[in-house]
Amino acid sequence: MRKTCLIIGAGLAGSAAAWELTQHGFKVRVHEQADVVGGHVRNEWLRGIPYEPHGAHIFHTADEDVWNLVTKLAAFVPYRHRVAMRIRSHHLSWPLQHAELSQLEEWPEIEFQLSARPPVPDSTNFETHCVSLMGETLYGLAIREYTRKQWGRDPDTLSASAAYGRIELRGDGHHDVFRDPYQGWPDRGYTELVEGLLERAELHLGQAVTHTDLVELCAPGEPVIVTSALDDFFGCGLGPLEWRGVRLKSELVPHAKLVQPAMVVNDPDATVPWTRSIETKWALERLHSLPGTIVMREYPGAPSKHYPVPDSAGANRALQRSYEHLLVQDARNLLIPAGRLATYRYINMDQAIRQGLDAARRILEAS
Ligand SMILES: Cc1cc2nc3c(=O)[nH]c(=O)nc-3n(C[C@H](O)[C@H](O)[C@H](O)COP(=O)(O)OP(=O)(O)OC[C@H]3O[C@@H](n4cnc5c(N)ncnc54)[C@H](O)[C@@H]3O)c2cc1C
Numbered sequence: 154m155r156k157t158c159l160i161i162g163a164g165l166a167g168s169a170a171a172w173e174l175t176q177h178g179f180k181v182r183v184h185e186q187a188d189v190v191g192g193h194v195r196n197e198w199l200r201g202i203p204y205e206p207h208g209a210h211i212f213h214t215a216d217e218d219v220w221n222l223v224t225k226l227a228a229f230v231p232y233r234h235r236v237a238m239r240i241r242s243h244h245l246s247w248p249l250q251h252a253e254l255s256q257l258e259e260w261p262e263i264e265f266q267l268s269a270r271p272p273v274p275d276s277t278n279f280e281t282h283c284v285s286l287m288g289e290t291l292y293g294l295a296i297r298e299y300t301r302k303q304w305g306r307d308p309d310t311l312s313a314s315a316a317y318g319r320i321e322l323r324g325d326g327h328h329d330v331f332r333d334p335y336q337g338w339p340d341r342g343y344t345e346l347v348e349g350l351l352e353r354a355e356l357h358l359g360q361a362v363t364h365t366d367l368v369e370l371c372a373p374g375e376p377v378i379v380t381s382a383l384d385d386f387f388g389c390g391l392g393p394l395e396w397r398g399v400r401l402k403s404e405l406v407p408h409a410k411l412v413q414p415a416m417v418v419n420d421p422d423a424t425v426p427w428t429r430s431i432e433t434k435w436a437l438e439r440l441h442s443l444p445g446t447i448v449m450r451e452y453p454g455a456p457s458k459h460y461p462v463p464d465s466a467g468a469n470r471a472l473q474r475s476y477e478h479l480l481v482q483d484a485r486n487l488l489i490p491a492g493r494l495a496t497y498r499y500i501n502m503d504q505a506i507r508q509g510l511d512a513a514r515r516i517l518e519a520s
Pocket residue numbers: 161162163164165166167184185186187190191192193194207208209210211212213360361362363380381382385386459460491492493494500501502503505
């Protein structure tokens with residue numbers, strides 16, 4: 154008899170797990186609460202122009218296996234991601250470049266503060282970490298208000314971990330945001346990639362699954378890969394996990410070819426209600442000369458699960474650990490968490506795929 158597995162969620166993590174298991178002869182049922190697959194990376198097209206309802210997604214990885222898998226299932230075109238940051242009338246590169254700072258009126262102060270930085274950053278919290286990287290003035294211009302808008306809280310209440318790998322002051326003139334050896338954008342969008350991963354799975358759309366549903370949905374001993382948020386999965390029994398959501402509002406600009414200096418423009422101005430604007434068309438050079446573009450603005454503070462909140466006291470991570478403990482305690486089924494929601498971590502797409510593949514391999518090894 155064929156071995157079986159239940160997967161909750163048809164984002165990249167659940168779909169990658171489904172791919173790996175079905176390749177090894179498993180019969181896999183994927184239950185997805187939405188009416189469409191793809192989760193966060195699902196993209197849409199309007200008049201031949203791509204846009205991303207859940208935010209800009211650029212594929213970048215150093216994981217060769219993951220790159221080989223995604224490029225086998227979808228055609229990727231080369232794209233090197235650039236982000237601009239608007240400070241008054243200036244568009245600076247993001248991550249900030251040392252060589253561009255002299256155009257700011259505050260440069261003498263900034264230069265002095267940079268020369269007085271401590272040798273090791275003070276990682277007491279997000280704010281102390283950033284100030285010790287770039288000085289008070291540059292932090293105030295580029296980071297403080299953006300962070301307040303993004304997280305809806307004072308930066309000194311965030312853990313320094315929110316800055317790791319994201320906040321940088323570069324001196325090497327490398328303007329691409331990412332340094333990974335493999336980077337690109339799928340020519341026909343991410344949804345095609347997810348559909349490819351799910352090709353052999355049995356899909357149940359519009360079906361939210363919680364822990365109590367498992368008695369009906371799967372047999373005792375059957376493995377379950379959970380890619381939904383664990384507080385939802387356990388009916389919020391231990392209380393809700395804190396998330397920061399964003400709302401994306403798109404605008405079609407019918408006659409313009411491209412309207413921004415880069416795919417993403419960050420806006421740290423406290424009087425501007427959005428954090429950044431996104432023009433996904435930048436990713437596909439073959440479209441650049443065509444008229445019509447779509448700009449999406451990201452407004453923070455929506456009731457959706459975009460970013461887990463890394464509070465400096467660590468309360469959210471402690472609650473997540475308690476939910477993970479409930480997973481391990483389940484005596485009826487092997488419950489394996491994978492993906493951004495179930496691990497309550499910001500992870501990139503390649504990591505979500507890797508977690509899905511690893512969860513599947515755990516099941517294959519145990520079978
Ligand atoms: C704004 C933003 C921008 C990003 N940009 C990038 C980028 O440029 N590059 C990059 O590599 N990564 C980026 N990421 C990260 C990327 O979005 C994630 O790594 C990836 O989408 C995670 O996939 P996942 O399957 O873990 O989660 P999801 O895509 O969220 O999939 C989970 C799925 O589970 C479903 N689900 C949830 N609860 C239930 C339930 N109870 N029952 C059934 N189904 C359920 C959901 O509907 C969803 O389809 C970005 C993230 C954000 C927030």
